[in-house]
Amino acid sequence: MGQILVTGGAGYIGAHTVKRLAKAGYETVVLDNLSTGHRDFARWGNFIQGDVCDAAVLDMVFGSREIEAVVHFAAASQVGESVLSPLFYYQNNVQGAVTLLAAMRRHKVDTLVFSSTCAVYGPPFDGLLTEDHPIRPLSPYAHTKRMIEQILEDCSRANGLRALCLRYFNAAGADPEGEVGERHLPETHLIPLVLQTALGQRECIQILGDDYDTPDGTAIRDYIHVQDLADAHVLALAHLRSGGASGAYNLGNGLGHSVRQVVEAARAVTGLNVPVRQAPRRAGDSPRLVGDAARARAELGWRPQFTDIGEIIQTAWDWHRLEPHDPRPL
Ligand SMILES: NC(=O)c1ccc[n+]([C@@H]2O[C@H](COP(=O)([O-])OP(=O)(O)OC[C@H]3O[C@@H](n4cnc5c(N)ncnc54)[C@H](O)[C@@H]3O)[C@@H](O)[C@H]2O)c1
Structure with missing residues (x-):
């Protein structure tokens, strides 16, 4: 079994997921630029400080080890900040994803789990939102996530990429064993x-x-515990590894x-x-x-x-x- 590349694995949800992947027997390598993540959160598996927008770093990561699949958390994710600085969001999130996908293609890695968001859904907001609910992002941040979903759909059709988009509702809580938790600086949650x-x-x-x-x-x-989100990533990888189809899944309570x-x-x-x-x-x-x-x-x-x-x-x-x-x- 190859390694799992976890981009943004030094962040809140990424760190909890790396812990659960390690528990499930996966070997992981975290790639994180530490823009909002923390070195002390990357405590399981290997760690490389670097940017997903940097093709040379990605070539080094994919070229120096056998990567089987990627879990892609790395993104800027503050709604308010994205309204004020949309270009930074499109650059970091969309360009980052495209650079990552191009590197995966160069290195023949075809399996990806992507952090999407319930913020892709538009009105009406009453009732329980299913994956078939109308898509209409309200912020540049949510637009970046939807654009990446679209890119993944296109690459699945064209290049045989196998990708699951996990649309989280509001991540909350901390590792029940207290080894990692939520630390956004500045905090907006x-x-x-x-x-x-x-x-x-x-x-x-x-x-x-x-x-x-x-x-x-x-x-x-809808508040969903971060360990439950982490477990969904382990299941998503298992689904793709056993030949399951690409698609989008809501993760909420x-x-x-x-x-x-x-x-x-x-x-x-x-x-x-x-x-x-x-x-x-x-x-x-x-x-x-x-x-x-x-x-x-x-x-x-x-x-x-x-x-x-x-x-x-x-x-x-x-x-x-x-x-x-x-x-x-x-
Ligand atoms: N927290 C939530 O409730 C929530 C809800 C829906 C979706 N999401 C998504 O889940 C993912 C993780 O969110 P989080 O709350 O853990 O945020 P976070 O800020 O704690 O984690 C993001 C990580 O990505 C890293 N990063 C950002 N840009 C990077 C780049 N260009 N190259 C390398 N590393 C980079 C950061 O340093 C950080 O460690 C994000 O994609 C976010 O959009 C989060």
Whole structure:
């Protein structure tokens, strides 16, 4: 069995996935430029610091070892930042993916698992979104993901690429064994921000929009535990290795929680006060994103282990209270 190249494997979801791949018996090599990742997260398998936009680095990686498949996490992934700096997003994400695919083709590697997002879906946002829901990205970030999905579809048809696009809903929580967790600098994700506020590291948590068409006016998301996401990648590789077809899969719990409900759940887990402040909506955000993952359950055999929001927040809390303080303001 060859090695698995994990781009972005020093990031939040990538690091959890590398751990689960190692547990499943895979040998991995992480390629990460550490732009938002962390050297101490790349603690399983091999590590190379480098950029997926750099064809020479990719030739070195593919040329110096037997790579069997690629799991491609490397991307810039902040919706708000992408609205302000779209060119950086198209360059880093789309050009990065094209450079990677070209290198895979040069080195005859035909198997890829790609980190996509529920943010590719457009209105209407009510009900559970299936993979057949209309695609209409609302931000440059989401556009980059959809463009890459399209490129993968085209390459599957033309070149025999075998690719699975995994559309994550909101990744949350931390490794239950505490070896790795969520560390985005700056942090923009709700659960870590709420927990940092509970720890007194932030004055308050900003609720970005309370005028959405939802029961309490705040945005609703489907929180999926990062270890369950990691396990889906192991299953996705097994599916492709056993000759399974290319395609797209939602990865979510099918349960929607509003921003206010997450704050309440965090108060219950921590027993601490979490002051909140209302703020305007953030450009590019959808009111409600809740996924139907029946296809991943049926075709990949995926069974998420963490379905309770309190349990998910508890694993994040166990990680965050031991993390050093991030002094950067919101
Ligand atoms: N966190 C979520 O809820 C979520 C939801 C949907 C999709 N995703 C996608 O999942 C993937 C991982 O997200 P994450 O939350 O772990 O983010 P992250 O920022 O923690 O991880 C991304 C990693 O990619 C690396 N990277 C970025 N550009 C690179 C480049 N050009 N070359 C090499 N390395 C590069 C970063 O240094 C980082 O380690 C991303 O593709 C993201 O778009 C995340």
